[in-house]
Amino acid sequence: MDYDTLLTKEPFSLSRAEKRTVFSDGLTELTRYHREHCPPYAALLDRLGVPDGPLAPEDVPFLPVSVFKDLELKSVPDGQVFKTITSSGTTGQRVSRIFLDAGTSANQQKTLFRITSALVGNDRLPMLVIDSKKVLRDRAMFSARGAGILGFSIFGSPMRYALNNDMELDLEAVEAFLEQYRGRKILLFGFTFMIWRHFCQALREKGITLDFGDSVLIHGGGWKKLVNEAVSPEEFNQTLREVAGIRQVADYYGMAEQTGCIYLECPQGHLHASAYSDVLFRRPADHGLCTVGEPGVIQVLSLLPRSYPGHSLLTEDMGVLLGEDDCPCGWKGKYFSITGRIPKAEVRGCSDTYGG
Amino acid sequence: MILMEADTLRVLAGSAHPEAAPWPVFDPRVLDFLSDLSTALRASPLGTDAEAVSFAFWCRRSRLEALKKQYEGPIRLGRGLLFHIPPANVPLLFAYSLAVGMLAGCANLLRMSSRLEERGRMFCAVLDEVLSRPKHAALKARTGLISYPREEEDRTAALLLECDGRVVWGGDATVEAMRRFPARPGGVELVFPDRWSLCLMSEAHVAALSASELELLAHRFYNDTYLMDQNACSSPRLVLWEQDCPDGASARDRFWAALCRKAEDTYELTPYKAARKYEALCELAMTEPALGPVRREGNLLYRVSLTAPPADPDALHLAFGSFLEYEITSLGELSAFVTRRTQTLTCAGIAPDEAARTVAALGLPGIDRAVPVGQAMEFDVVWDGKDLIASLSRVIRC
Numbered sequence: 001m002d003y004d005t006l007l008t009k010e011p012f013s014l015s016r017a018e019k020r021t022v023f024s025d026g027l028t029e030l031t032r033y034h035r036e037h038c039p040p041y042a043a044l045l046d047r048l049g050v051p052d053g054p055l056a057p058e059d060v061p062f063l064p065v066s067v068f069k070d071l072e073l074k075s076v077p078d079g080q081v082f083k084t085i086t087s088s089g090t091t092g093q094r095v096s097r098i099f100l101d102a103g104t105s106a107n108q109q110k111t112l113f114r115i116t117s118a119l120v121g122n123d124r125l126p127m128l129v130i131d132s133k134k135v136l137r138d139r140a141m142f143s144a145r146g147a148g149i150l151g152f153s154i155f156g157s158p159m160r161y162a163l164n165n166d167m168e169l170d171l172e173a174v175e176a177f178l179e180q181y182r183g184r185k186i187l188l189f190g191f192t193f194m195i196w197r198h199f200c201q202a203l204r205e206k207g208i209t210l211d212f213g214d215s216v217l218i219h220g221g222g223w224k225k226l227v228n229e230a231v232s233p234e235e236f237n238q239t240l241r242e243v244a245g246i247r248q249v250a251d252y253y254g255m256a257e258q259t260g261c262i263y264l265e266c267p268q269g270h271l272h273a274s275a276y277s278d279v280l281f282r283r284p285a286d287h288g289l290c291t292v293g294e295p296g297v298i299q300v301l302s303l304l305p306r307s308y309p310g311h312s313l314l315t316e317d318m319g320v321l322l323g324e325d326d327c328p329c330g331w332k333g334k335y336f337s338i339t340g341r342i343p344k345a346e347v348r349g350c351s352d353t354y355g356g
Numbered sequence: 357m358i359l360m361e362a363d364t365l366r367v368l369a370g371s372a373h374p375e376a377a378p379w380p381v382f383d384p385r386v387l388d389f390l391s392d393l394s395t396a397l398r399a400s401p402l403g404t405d406a407e408a409v410s411f412a413f414w415c416r417r418s419r420l421e422a423l424k425k426q427y428e429g430p431i432r433l434g435r436g437l438l439f440h441i442p443p444a445n446v447p448l449l450f451a452y453s454l455a456v457g458m459l460a461g462c463a464n465l466l467r468m469s470s471r472l473e474e475r476g477r478m479f480c481a482v483l484d485e486v487l488s489r490p491k492h493a494a495l496k497a498r499t500g501l502i503s504y505p506r507e508e509e510d511r512t513a514a515l516l517l518e519c520d521g522r523v524v525w526g527g528d529a530t531v532e533a534m535r536r537f538p539a540r541p542g543g544v545e546l547v548f549p550d551r552w553s554l555c556l557m558s559e560a561h562v563a564a565l566s567a568s569e570l571e572l573l574a575h576r577f578y579n580d581t582y583l584m585d586q587n588a589c590s591s592p593r594l595v596l597w598e599q600d601c602p603d604g605a606s607a608r609d610r611f612w613a614a615l616c617r618k619a620e621d622t623y624e625l626t627p628y629k630a631a632r633k634y635e636a637l638c639e640l641a642m643t644e645p646a647l648g649p650v651r652r653e654g655n656l657l658y659r660v661s662l663t664a665p666p667a668d669p670d671a672l673h674l675a676f677g678s679f680l681e682y683e684i685t686s687l688g689e690l691s692a693f694v695t696r697r698t699q700t701l702t703c704a705g706i707a708p709d710e711a712a713r714t715v716a717a718l719g720l721p722g723i724d725r726a727v728p729v730g731q732a733m734e735f736d737v738v739w740d741g742k743d744l745i746a747s748l749s750r751v752i753r754c
Contacts, residue, residue, distance in 0.1 A: 040642035040643065041642070043641060043642055043643075043647075044638055044641045044642045047641040047647055047648070047649055047650045047660075048641065048650055048652075049649060049650070063638060064631065064634055064635040064638055066631075066635050067635065067638055067639055067642070070639055071639065071642060071643065073642075284625065284626070284627035284630040284631070284655065285625060285630065285654055285655060285656070286654030286655055286656075287634075287654070287655060288654075297627060297630075297631070314631075314634070316631060318627070342627045342628050342631050343626075343627070343628060344628055345626045345627075345628040345629065346445060346471070346473070347445060347585050347587060347628070347629065347632070348445045348446060348447070348584045348585040348587050348588065349443075349445050349446070349584065349585060349587025349588055349675075350443055350445075350446055350449075350525065350526065350527055350548070350550075350551075350587070350588050350589040
């Protein structure tokens with residue numbers, strides 16, 4: 001099944017058996033494709049002794065997501081690179097560079113649309129982005145934040161921004177937006193930390209409560225920066241309900257290295273793999289597969305990436321598989337939760353100690 | 357020294373303002389102190405800690421007396437006050453750095469990492485207790501272990517200008533960072549940039565080992581490598597096999613299997629280490645042309661074969677139990693692997709002195725020590741090819 005055909009399937013409709021067939025074929029084909037078109041990737045597979053024949057999804061070799069920070073990996077000629085996505089590493093860290101051609105870029109948009117429509121429907125909605133418009137302006141560094149906003153912009157008509165250039169809540173603009181679209185379903189989008197810091201906390205400090213009515217807020221980017229503030233997902237959702245009357249809040253898990261293939265949170269509070277991508281959980285000791293309920297390193301599989309060898313990646317995140325095809329929300333596919341980043345551990349060695 | 361009064365400064369042992377007057381090398385007061393420290397360590401809770409015990413053994417009186425003999429003859433005096441930057445993640449290396457400074461007749465100020473591990477803190481407590489005994493008052497007045505945030509560069513700059521020398525561990529990044537600070541015109545500098553090490557093993561030797569001898573060799577090799585996350589300068593990352601028996605392949609397999617058993621029993625491969633280990637393997641496999649097949653025992657042991665000497669041996673970054681291997685037929689082939697960054701050659705089945713003579717005969721730019729497998733981590737007053745005692749003292753000609 002080619003990717004366009006797969007995209008015609010409903011995002012959470014494939015059962016385990018169907019998905020396994022589609023992914024075995026698709027991942028085998030993609031692995032072969034990248035092996036033929038990306039010499040460093042071929043070198044890795046040759047040296048790891050990966051056979052050229054059919055591969056079960058769990059046997060597809062995985063690249064550590066961090067290699068995109070050190071190496072330029074692409075499976076298309078330079079001339080076909082249409083844009084480059086960089087990951088939003090924290091200050092001072094190396095960033096990933098992901099090379100997109102027109103086809104992969106378009107498929108990212110389509111995939112994001114298909115997955116998200118499960119939650120917001122197929123119609124465009126008035127959309128409020130909890131960020132500043134200026135993050136889009138700096139095109140030299142096409143950041144993941146900018147990419148996320150642009151990606152989700154396909155759902156918005158019109159689209160407004162809740163923060164001004166100084167990252168302060170533009171209350172006037174927000175209230176005007178609310179006034180104009182009162183009674184309609186509203187979509188809100190932003191990054192978890194930005195929403196908490198510049199929306200929830202700002203409203204609280206001003207002592208203002210808003211009512212967004214029939215509304216859904218989608219947020220991503222992770223909880224890393226909120227850990228210091230000890231904000232739980234429950235508190236996050238509760239606060240949004242209290243200060244802005246937001247009825248439905250959905251987190252998503254995704255990364256610049258597999259843009260488009262997000263893992264969306266269902267009404268039960270579980271992250272779900274869609275029909276277009278999948279997750280595996282691996283034991284750090286031997287990369288063996290975890291059982292249901294056993295925390296492990298998250299591997300993400302996607303049939304989308306063709307311009308770069310990113311169809312099978314070992315992330316730096318830990319998570320736990322909760323089940324497959326039987327979430328009470330009714331969505332098919334694996335559902336899981338994230339338990340956090342791989343904890344940074346002290347490593348011995350003579351080098352690089354000035355940091356202490 | 358107004359800066360020193362700020363409350364970000366912690367004195368972990370000794371005094372914050374060491375007196376700088378030079379003492380003779382191997383001064384009896386220093387030998388007495390180190391001997392007392394050795395005894396106190398063994399009696400402390402650290403008496404069961406392998407690295408603390410190694411240090412206590414290293415600075416026992418009989419050993420230091422023997423070492424002293426090597427420096428007899430000329431009149432040698434310490435340079436004055438030394439500023440040490442020890443590495444945070446080589447446990448207790450700071451203790452060796454301090455002991456060498458003392459033996460060289462210097463006063464010592466050590467800037468300790470704020471990430472000092474539990475063992476390091478315990479060590480400082482023992483050190484401070486022994487220093488605080490009345491008979492060691494003179495030494496306490498010339499010794500300080502301090503810590504403060506690295507951002508306080510003004511403090512570092514001021515301290516360095518008061519010192520007669522600096523001892524900088526921690527590799528290229530630290531050396532570069534510390535070189536930005538000016539020194540006194542006559543100040544000495546001992547720096548330890550990034551190095552890497554290799555191992556030379558005879559296939560015939562391994563093939564002939566009894567089961568228990570093999571276990572012992574694996575244990576020693578483990579101590580040189582896994583024990584330090586294979587991240588120390590002296591941890592071998594490349595094994596050169598001397599091809600000297602008919603069935604080399606099974607000798608090699610035999611060794612790696614024994615090492616794998618040892619690592620299984622002892623090594624704690626945390627998720628973070630496993631991630632860094634696999635990342636390094638993949639990056640090398642994607643970029644190094646001279647690589648052959650990779651063999652993995654879970655994530656515990658990676659064996660990476662080389663098909664030819666690499667263009668840049670310094671670029672072979674692997675760690676946490678990942679070993680490159682290559683067969684050679686004569687020691688002359690060493691030259692294709694050794695750069696000025698190569699530090700230690702560990703040997704099994706080949707005499708270290710023979711290997712050292714070969715290094716000299718070949719005129720290699722690197723390899724500063726050849727030791728039997730198992731001794732890579734043993735500290736020596738000659739390190740990175742430099743005599744630390746001689747470098748940190750001055751000779752009075754008469």
